[in-house]
Amino acid sequence: MSLRMALLGLLTAYGPASGYDLAKSFERSVAHVWQAGHSQIYPELAKMTADGLVTVEAEGARGRKIYAITPEGGAELRAWLISHDPTGPARNxxxxxxxxxxxxxxxxxxxxxxxxxxxxxxxxxxxxxxxxxxxxxxxxxxxxxxxxxxxxxxxxxxxxxxxxxxxxxxxxxxxxxxx
Amino acid sequence: MSLRMALLGLLTAYGPASGYDLAKSFERSVAHVWQAGHSQIYPELAKMTADGLVTVEAEGARGRKIYAITPEGGAELRAWLISHDPTGPARNxxxxxxxxxxxxxxxxxxxxxxxxxxxxxxxxxxxxxxxxxxxxxxxxxxxxxxxxxxxxxxxxxxxxxxxxxxxxxxxxxxxxxxx
DNA sequence: GATTGACATGTAAGAACTTACATGTCACTT
DNA sequence: AAGTGACATGTAAGTTCTTACATGTCAATC
CATH class of the missing domain: 1.10.287 (Helix Hairpins)
Structure with missing residues (x-):
């Protein structure tokens, strides 16, 4: 769930982006808080599309797919932020x-x-x-x-x-x- | 690897113990640092036995199996502690x-x-x-x-x-x- | 024109972890 | 004698995460 929420957050904050862009954002900005590589991000975006949380807004050069967050995606993120208590699996x-x-x-x-x-x-x-x-x-x-x-x-x-x-x-x- | 090391550490510190005991130790003492349930611990102990890091020292009542750390297990723990740099997967x-x-x-x-x-x-x-x-x-x-x-x-x-x-x-x- | 390297997306195999199911023993109480 | 609850061990199905493999595009350099 956390990976999903991180992706929704990035799409909310910075607007539509490709899987590649999101993977870069992970490296740059979220990395110290949550880590994920492209091999985890691409399949997750596919599932999120199936679940209606994001849509492929456009397809650009080099097979580039631009994902945008949907209203349902926004609602899911808000709900999680407001009510999800960190399960803190404590693994340090x-x-x-x-x-x-x-x-x-x-x-x-x-x-x-x-x-x-x-x-x-x-x-x-x-x-x-x-x-x-x-x-x-x-x-x-x-x-x-x-x-x-x-x-x-x-x-x-x-x-x-x-x-x-x-x-x-x-x-x-x-x-x-x-x- | 970390689960393995935590188990070897508990066996070193408190002496031979069963999977059940180790699961309890996890709840009590290591929980704030590393978490694992019995369904993860039992199979791991089986693998560690196969790898020669622990041995079944005795079998007690109610199918209770007492595991003891072997010299190889001790060496593995020491080596990990001394040279393993935390990969800090940063997931918080x-x-x-x-x-x-x-x-x-x-x-x-x-x-x-x-x-x-x-x-x-x-x-x-x-x-x-x-x-x-x-x-x-x-x-x-x-x-x-x-x-x-x-x-x-x-x-x-x-x-x-x-x-x-x-x-x-x-x-x-x-x-x-x-x- | 060929090579290099950043761009871009995926799949596959396996390890680690979670949740739920499943079984049986023993001691103590009612 | 039956029931309860702590003791004790496992398996199964599913999710998440890691590492490695695999493929192809486009721009710039040599």
């Missing part, structure tokens, strides 16, 4: 490694934490780069809250990544003291 | 809803944020309850870092949940000012 590889970390001896654990810290730092740098770029991007139609589409999630992502980084630093210090 | 429903939120008008957006805040508060309460309980639990063997198994992840989880809560509160305030 960083946290799983943190969970299992005490099974290693202190030296190894420190090495793993350093690796996690480096990984988190890279991720933070990426998000902050996005944050810097977004000020130059246009405000899409449909953003009635006065907040630019995607910014709330970016803010949340940056805060969470900083929190993870602080945790890694504190844990390195704590284990370092013992070793 | 809360963040996705945050991403799409500006598509709603301010009143609706506020309602969604309130729902997300309530959800996050419930989750924080659960984690803090676990935190309170853990001080009464025994220190399992294999925890050579001097940190109790699972505590690092719990700390990380609590910090992240607090961060999400703060984000929800700040965002509610920000959108409230505009509305």
């Amino acid at each position: 590889e960083v946290a799983l490694q943190a969970f299992l970390l005490p099974l290693l001896d202190p030296g190894e654990a420190l090495a793993v934490l350093e690796r996690l810290r480096a990984y988190t730092e890279r991720k933070l740098a990426e998000l902050e780069a996005l944050h810097a770029v977004k000020h130059a991007s246009p405000v899409p139609e449909g953003a009635t809250t006065g907040v630019r589409f995607g910014n709330l999630a970016l803010d949340l992502g940056i805060r969470q990544t900083r929190t993870t980084l602080a945790w890694a630093n504190d844990t390195i210090a704590a284990i370092g003291r013992r070793a | 429903e809360v963040a996705l809803q945050a991403f799409l939120l500006p598509l709603l008008d301010p009143g609706e957006a506020l309602a969604v944020l309130e729902r997300l805040r309530a959800y996050t508060e419930r989750k924080l309460a659960e984690l803090e309850a676990l935190h309170a309980v853990k001080h009464a639990s025994p220190v399992p063997e294999g925890a050579t870092t001097g940190v109790r198994f699972g505590n690092l992840a719990l700390d990380l989880g609590i910090r992240q949940t607090r961060t999400t809560l703060a984000w929800a509160n700040d965002t509610i305030a920000a959108i409230g000012r505009r509305a």
Whole structure:
């Protein structure tokens, strides 16, 4: 369902687009929140067409198909946003490694934490780069809250990544003291 | 792979256990980090037995099978912990809803944020309850870092949940000012 | 004119995960 | 003696996701 909602959201915010465009949008903007490759996106768009949530508005060069969201699609997205409680399947590889970390001896654990810290730092740098770029991007139609589409999630992502980084630093210090 | 590693970790920390026990452990201790039901655990244990990572150490009453980790299993877990970089598939429903939120008008957006805040508060309460309980639990063997198994992840989880809560509160305030 | 590379769309096989179905044991209560 | 509920293990069908394969167009360069 989430993939479907992400696609409906992109079509609402940026207007009609092809599967290819949507796959690019995933890479660029939604990637830090939800990931999907083209091999998942194309079949999903086909199903959504069958379900009447989107239509093929036009077919362009190179077999390019332009999808547009239908009123039913808009309703589905709104309903989901308003009433779907995140099932939060809780699947976090960083946290799983943190969970299992005490099974290693202190030296190894420190090495793993350093690796996690480096990984988190890279991720933070990426998000902050996005944050810097977004000020130059246009405000899409449909953003009635006065907040630019995607910014709330970016803010949340940056805060969470900083929190993870602080945790890694504190844990390195704590284990370092013992070793 | 992660499910496999979580199972190997539990077997290392708490010693031999049945599929049923492991499913319970998932509910109790790893759940906030990685989730799996018994219908996923039983077949995985069968595959792991075939791969030589665990063995059926004993068969008890009621068809109960006790699995124990093998040296190969231990090596596999260590290798994964030390060198596997989290692929971070980035699939976060809360963040996705945050991403799409500006598509709603301010009143609706506020309602969604309130729902997300309530959800996050419930989750924080659960984690803090676990935190309170853990001080009464025994220190399992294999925890050579001097940190109790699972505590690092719990700390990380609590910090992240607090961060999400703060984000929800700040965002509610920000959108409230505009509305 | 040939090659390269971004554009563009798909399918296939398999792994991971969810939900529901299905079966049987043992201890304790009524 | 029958019923309940925790114990215990599995299978089946369906969805989602990953990785790899497969095909073809168009523009620009060499």
